[in-house]
Amino acid sequence: MSELTKARLSLNTATVNQWSLKECIEGCARHGVPALDPWRDKLHELGVDTAAKMISNNGLEVSALCRGGMFTAPDEKGRQVALDDNRGAVDEAVAIGANCLVLVVGGIPDGSKDIGNARNQVRDGIGKLLDHARACKMPLAIEPLHPMFTADRACVNTLAQANDLCDELGDGVGVAVDAYHVWWDPNLATEIARAKGRILGFHVCDWLVPTTDLLLDRGMMGDGVIDLPAMRQMVEDAGYLGLIEVEIFSAENWWKRDGDEVLSTVVERFENVV
Ligand code: ZN
Secondary structure, X not given: OOOOOHHXXXXXXXXXXXXXXXXXXXXXXXXXXXXXXXXXXXHHHHOHHHHHHHHHHOOOEEOOEEEEEOOOOOOHHHHHHHHHHHHHHHHHHHHOOEOOEEEEOEOOOOOOOOHHHHHHHHHHHHHHHHHHHHHOOOOEEEOOOOHHHOOOOEOOOOHHHHHHHHHHHOOOEEEEEEHHHHOOOOOHHHHHHHOOOOEEEEEEOEOOOOOOOOOOEOEOOOOOOOOHHHHHHHHHHOOOOOOEEEOXXXXXXXXXXXXXXXXXXXXXXXXXXX
16 A cells, blocks of 8 residues: 555545635645645636636646536426536636546436436436537546435446446546445445546545434544545556545534644545545
8 A cells, every 4th residue: 555645635625615715725735735626616706717827826736626517407408508517617627727527417307206317318418518528638527426315416326337337438538436425335346446547536535423414424534434545545456546635525513613724634634544
């Protein structure tokens, strides 16, 4: 197992939700964190051009842009709106020099109970977006989400599903392996190995016991039950030696603390328990 230093750390800006993107960029520079992954709402708040300049002036790398996706909709018009928005997300990812665009693919459309149809909509949506993404040379990273989010956020729930989509869709699409979403999967090792050559990102945090909120109660690395070094080993064995994002949604704990305290803790845990 190789030693991990903050040279491979990327701050997903959701981790310090209490900070603006400007504060995140300055915080990364202050703490020697070499990369970040901004969310689009914060990017829009600061302005894409201003953000691109600030990121480059501070010498930061952009591991990804969070996020595109949400391809599913009750009708064709809704799906077209989603596709247009995703093309805009690709353009923004290019503008800030992101390594890829993360896709949270969307859940079951309002009024539907047809999960198979939702999954077909996702495949078709990514397929349509790929033309533009390939032309812009912006890789798309499908992020499977934990099954508890199937209805409202993402009906791609395992790495096996994501790998199948990559096989079907071809060049320009890969996977983001988020420990929080896939740690429980009995086929994890097999599917990470199968993703060799198409892993575009690795996200870490921890699974708390008990978890008190489905969305906003993720733990700091080391505070939960995920064997992060074992998962890092799988990802590295599959050839991924790129940036590792820390992505912690924590409304009642880490989001209430001072941002610098959060970032210091992130760096310390990253180097010691991941
Ligand atoms: Zn993630």
